[in-house]
Amino acid sequence: MNNIICIDIGGTAIKYGVINTEGDVQCTRETPTEAKKGAAALTEKLRHITRELLAECPDAGGIAISTAGVVNSDEASILHATDAIPGWKGTSLRNELAEFSLPVEAENDVNCAGLAEYISGNAQGAKSALVMTIGTGIGGCYIEEGRLLNGHTYSACEVGYLPVDGTAFQDLAATSVLSATV
Structure with a gap:
């Protein structure tokens, strides 16, 4: 039975651990994201997390990453991201974690949440599921008959980036924005 290092990069915190x-x-563990420090600092933090978990679980067979942004899941790279993590766009997570000689997979965080709901949550057994998250940003995921629909640009259902009066929807209506205006 293989163990997998799992890392969820959130706007506020990185939640990580090992799952078989x-x-x-x-x-499981948690640490502040410190996203404003940028991509280089974040990828160094990912290397530190991986070293920490490998010290405890040297038999880990891979690294799975959930992150904000438009993620090319075939290449584990970030195609588009907001300025919440400066320099995140263009980051290849496989290249950044290559020193560990483990397979690295990455997916958009809301797609991961949607798959979790479809596999073992409220959407279990449904023919299709639409899952949305509202937090630091706004995200969406659509699953049809067990298949995550990413689209040919990996941006299907990325509702947070939809333009509303020249501004991204999430810049107007995410919880982080709304709570700052109260």
Whole structure:
């Protein structure tokens, strides 16, 4: 039974740990994202997290990353991102973590949330599911008959980036924006 290092990069916190292929959580941790420090600082933090988890779980068979932005899941790279993480666009997570000689997979964080709901949450057993998240940003995911629909540009259902009066929807209506105006 292989263990997988799992890292969820959120706007405020990075949640990480090890999960085995049966879905059993081996350990979990959390650390501030410090996103404004930029992509270089964030990728160094990812290397530190990976070293930490490999010291405890040297049999890990891969690294799975969930992150904001438009993610080319075939290449584990960031195609588009807001300025929430300066320099994140263009980051190749496989290249950044190549020193560990482990397979690295990456997917948009809302797509991961949608897949989790479809596999074992409220959308389990549904023919199709539309999942949205509203937090630091706004994201969407659509699953049809067990298949995540990313689109040919990996941006299907990226509702947060939709323009509303010349501004991205999430820049007007995300929880982080609305709570700052109260």
